[in-house]
Amino acid sequence: MKQQQQGMVLVFALIMLLCVTLLGVAAVSTSLSQTKMANSVQAQGLTFDAAEAAIAGVVFESEDQIVLSDVNLDDPLTAARQGLTFDPQTDTLECVNDTDWINRQLTSGGLKKGQQNTATGNFHTQPDVTSWSRTAFVQEKPCRGSSNVIGSGGLRCHVFVVRGCGQIDGKRTITANSLTVAVFGPSSEAQ
Template sequence: MGYSSKSSQQGLVLVFALLVLLSITVLGVSSVSSSILQGKMASSIERKSISFDAAEAAIAGVVFESEDESVLTDPALTDPLSEARQNPAIDLDIEKLSCFDNNRIDRTMTKNGAVFGQQQNGAVKFSENPEVNSWSRTAFVQEQACRGSSNVIGGSNINCHVFIVRGCGQTAGSKYVVANTLTAAVFAPATNQ
């Protein structure tokens, strides 16, 4: 009888040991899975952050080029707002300015940054590690009376020309584009319509 009791106790200890080993294995696998998932999430957040920076840089590039005196005074070059003004206005109630509109004014932002005296349309990447593209789309929205400026320019032949600039950033291999938008109103001579 003593032998059967001892064998029963050893079997019970073996089952208990296997249960403890199984629990530790499940905890280990769970920890590894959680770590891998957290690493992927951190990488995704980092890529989105870099793409957002690229989108912001693309918007800044449009503003930079639109204020660059050497572009504005060179008859061979046109800034993105003046180019957009030559196209039909976008109706924001019907369409949205997309990062993939082909009929809008396109500018890029490279890792070299904005350069005085030229259009920002280089082919170099915004970032190489990770590889990131940065571009903008600019569209004319409408011409309207300037609000809040009637005391300053009242009675003159000046209107506000409203533009929308969409900055876009995308990391290589990603199917998602991060975008941001700037609406700009520029004083300009009123067109006679």
């Protein structure tokens, strides 16, 4: 006698195949999400490095004895001191504002003694990352911890803010970091 098959084995096999397919799709989705997150973290790291390097570029150029002794070159802090005064209460030192503040750009060529960092180009390639800075003079004030002879005019602290910026070309987001710098200088009242 022949036994009639009811198709239960076929239904069970189809259910198992559906479960395995769903597990495979879930694994691929998780893998794609992790790849996207890893790429995002890497991109954020590159732009942060670019912003930090831009700040370091301003400090490097402001300490460069060749630039400081050349009457034809201004370091970013000297140029900012001669420019507009930045009021933190009303002004913003935005990375996209390249008209009001002192601008410098850092490229993959790095920092070179005796030169202003004004070249154009990318800080990093694959992906292309741009690195630049904005520098502004904030105020002149007495320096904490320093003593001045009364009536001499003395030294004052010239306070600047430096904003480093980094951006991947083609992306809308910009990563920025700031540094406040105080430099001993002659009092403007004594001059």
